[in-house]
Amino acid sequence: MRKFFTRHPMLPILIPAVLLLYFVYISLGWNVWVSVSDWQNGSLSASYGWGGFGQYAKMFSSEYFGTSLINTLLLFCLIPICLLLGLGLALLMDQGLRGTTLFRNLILLPFALSFVVTGTVWAWMYRPTNGVLNSFLQIIGINTANLMWTSSNDTVMLSIIIALVWQFSGYVAVIFLAGIKSVPENVINAAKLDGAYSLRIYWKLIIPRLKGAMGSCITILAMYALRSFDFIVSLVGYTKSAAWTLPVWMYQEAFSKNNFALAAAISCFLLALVLVLILPLTYWTNKRK
Numbered sequence: 001m002r003k004f005f006t007r008h009p010m011l012p013i014l015i016p017a018v019l020l021l022y023f024v025y026i027s028l029g030w031n032v033w034v035s036v037s038d039w040q041n042g043s044l045s046a047s048y049g050w051g052g053f054g055q056y057a058k059m060f061s062s063e064y065f066g067t068s069l070i071n072t073l074l075l076f077c078l079i080p081i082c083l084l085l086g087l088g089l090a091l092l093m094d095q096g097l098r099g100t101t102l103f104r105n106l107i108l109l110p111f112a113l114s115f116v117v118t119g120t121v122w123a124w125m126y127r128p129t130n131g132v133l134n135s136f137l138q139i140i141g142i143n144t145a146n147l148m149w150t151s152s153n154d155t156v157m158l159s160i161i162i163a164l165v166w167q168f169s170g171y172v173a174v175i176f177l178a179g180i181k182s183v184p185e186n187v188i189n190a191a192k193l194d195g196a197y198s199l200r201i202y203w204k205l206i207i208p209r210l211k212g213a214m215g216s217c218i219t220i221l222a223m224y225a226l227r228s229f230d231f232i233v234s235l236v237g238y239t240k241s242a243a244w245t246l247p248v249w250m251y252q253e254a255f256s257k258n259n260f261a262l263a264a265a266i267s268c269f270l271l272a273l274v275l276v277l278i279l280p281l282t283y284w285t286n287k288r289k
Contacts, residue, residue, distance in 0.1 A: 086172025107170030119234025
């Protein structure tokens with residue numbers, strides 16, 4: 001067997017390459033073709049003839065397009081919030097206080113949870129009558145009679161963003177802490193000998209060296225923001241259109257209304273949005289490295 005692979009060194013690479021080609025790129029091509037096919041909306045009978053770009057016209061003219069696009073972009077608000085909160089936590093953990101190791105493990109724990117678990121837990125916390133948040137607000141004297149976190153159209157996206165910030169801030173903090181610890185001790189000691197105080201050392205010496213870690217965090221947070229379908233469904237459900245993002249809307253069109261061609265058009269638009277948003281971040285991150 002070893003001699004066989006020695007004579008055919010490309011064979012171990014060929015098999016995963018074929019699988020990648022079929023399950024990723026051919027599937028993407030098939031999805032693009034479905035979006036321009038003549039497959040009738042609401043029909044389970046597939047048809048792959050040329051149908052033009054009518055599905056894209058229906059997508060852009062739909063009453064749900066604007067809401068879904070805005071909600072998808074609103075999820076990117078978690079990026080600056082997580083970066084600021086994560087940086088603050090990293091600076092706190094860098095002080096060497098007692099219990100730092102335990103604290104680091106605790107704030108990293110939410111990142112290890114799946115979106116389904118996180119959405120379910122926060123759905124319990126957001127309950128209007130006996131939820132943890134409203135109960136706490138009532139204890140400190142705030143009236144929560146009209147505060148419906150996930151039921152109100154005004155607060156549903158805020159509820160989603162708060163829960164996502166809770167899940168990812170600890171991860172960002174650990175990444176920043178690793179970047180802080182990577183700064184050579186002799187550089188910090190030299191700055192102290194020159195009379196620089198701690199705040200100035202962080203601001204002028206350490207934080208500028210975290211650009212690579214920051215770029216990686218931005219890319220990862222952006223990808224998770226676009227992949228938060230299961231979290232939103234677990235927290236809010238998929239029938240509340242005020243909380244729809246593009247993936248949730250695509251799911252509704254495909255599996256609730258059998259509009260497979262329209263769902264394919266939405267997925268193609270989402271893919272284009274991912275390329276526009278993620279590729280520059282990835283390029284910037286790799287350039288910094």
